[in-house]
Amino acid sequence: MAKQDSKVAMIIVLTVIAIASATVLSLVHSVTQPQIEAVSEERREEAILGVLPGAVDYSEIEKDGLTLYEGLDEDGNVVGTAIERDGSGYGGPVGLMIGLDLDNNKVLSVRILEHEETPGLGARIEEGWFIEQFKEKPFGDEFLIDEDLEGIAGATLSAQAVGAAVSDSIDRIEIALAGGMEEYIAGLIQEVLPGTEEHETVTKDGIELHKGYDAAGDLAGYVIPVQGDGYGGVMELKVGIDPNLEEILGVTVVDHSETAGIGDVIAEADFQEQFIGKSLTDQFVLDEDIDGAAGATVSSEAFVEAVRDAVEKAKGLN
Known part of the structure; x- marks a missing residue:
């Protein structure tokens, strides 16, 4: 009996300790969380003003799902627009604040917010000489390392992550300003279904697609959205199939995070055009039916696998 009482007492003590610990942690969280958020907001404000020369204040605006920061000078005039983005570095995400001059289509400044790159190698993306290269760069540049920008010896992936994030930010803002994602998607559909004038998004047999x-109002084909797991993250594709569900009419990338100058070959016309005219009965084997990109096997295979997925979905529409 005494032994049983001892067990009960132990359970009660442990329960009390657990409740007390949870209570303390909750109190600590409630006290520190506002402070953490305040510090985070202060860092963000400092970064925004830091990449927009002449700005003393800013206003936050939403544009087609993007959060943008318009920098204001002492007279309230807009001096530039900042956007916070992540790049896919060697050690993990690379957080950036990017200042842009949308009136003159050029980069104002870039600041690294956080990263997990290797000290002495990838961490050198924070060095002034590297960041300074982005200033005054026009929007037309692709920010490729060793072409548009000087790279960092032994840290190509880290440097490319910054360049790709800047380029991606410009692309997304330009899409938003040009009419938004819906207009952008309409353009992609016309790209993979030549001759398309109108489209509708439907769900057929459990598959969401575009017709x-x-x-003349005749069916030009189907566009099937698919995803692939690339080297840098999820890539999104749209695959155009003819109205008789027999062959591929076009393939294009909606979004990707592949390495600039290597994996981003998947977004180039020469790579994508290999799929045009392929029958839905083809195997789509990398380096047999489709030429992969040197040094970008993971990206190439992810793209091919996504196209295979679209083909299987198209077959299910018969």
Whole structure:
């Protein structure tokens, strides 16, 4: 009996300790969380003003799902626009604040917010000489290492992550300003279904897809959205299939995080055009049916696998 009482007492003590610990942790969290958020907001404000020369204040705006910061001078005039983005570095995400001059289509400044790159190698993306290279760069540049920018010896992936994030930010803002994602998607559908004038998004047999129509209102084909797991993260594709569900009419990338100058070959026309005219009965084997990109096997295979997925979904529409 005494032994049983001892067990009960132990359970009660442990329960009390657990409740007390949880209570203390909750109190600590409630006290420190506002402070953490305040410090984070202060760092963000400092970064925004830091990449927008002449700005003393800023206003936050939403544009087609993007959070943008418009820098204001002492007279309230807009001096530039900042956007916070992540790049895919060697050690993990690379957080950046990017200042842009949307009136003159050029980069104002870039600041590294956080990263997990290797000290002495990838961590050198924070060095002034590297960051200074982005200033005054026009939007037309692709920010490729060793072409548009000087790289960092032994840290190519880290440097490319910054360049790719800057380029991606410009692309996304330009899409937002040009009419938004819906207009952008309409353009992609026309790209993979030649002759398309109108489209509608439908769900057929459990598959969400786009149906394109030509000027006469006839079905031009189907566009199937798919995803692949690339080297840098998820890539999104749209695959155009003819109205008879027999062959591929076009393939294009909606979004990706592949390494600039290597894996981003998947977004180039020469790579994508290999799929045009392929029958839905083809195997799509990398380096047999489709030429992969040197040094970018993971990216290439992810793209091919995504196209295979689209083909299987198209077959299910018969």
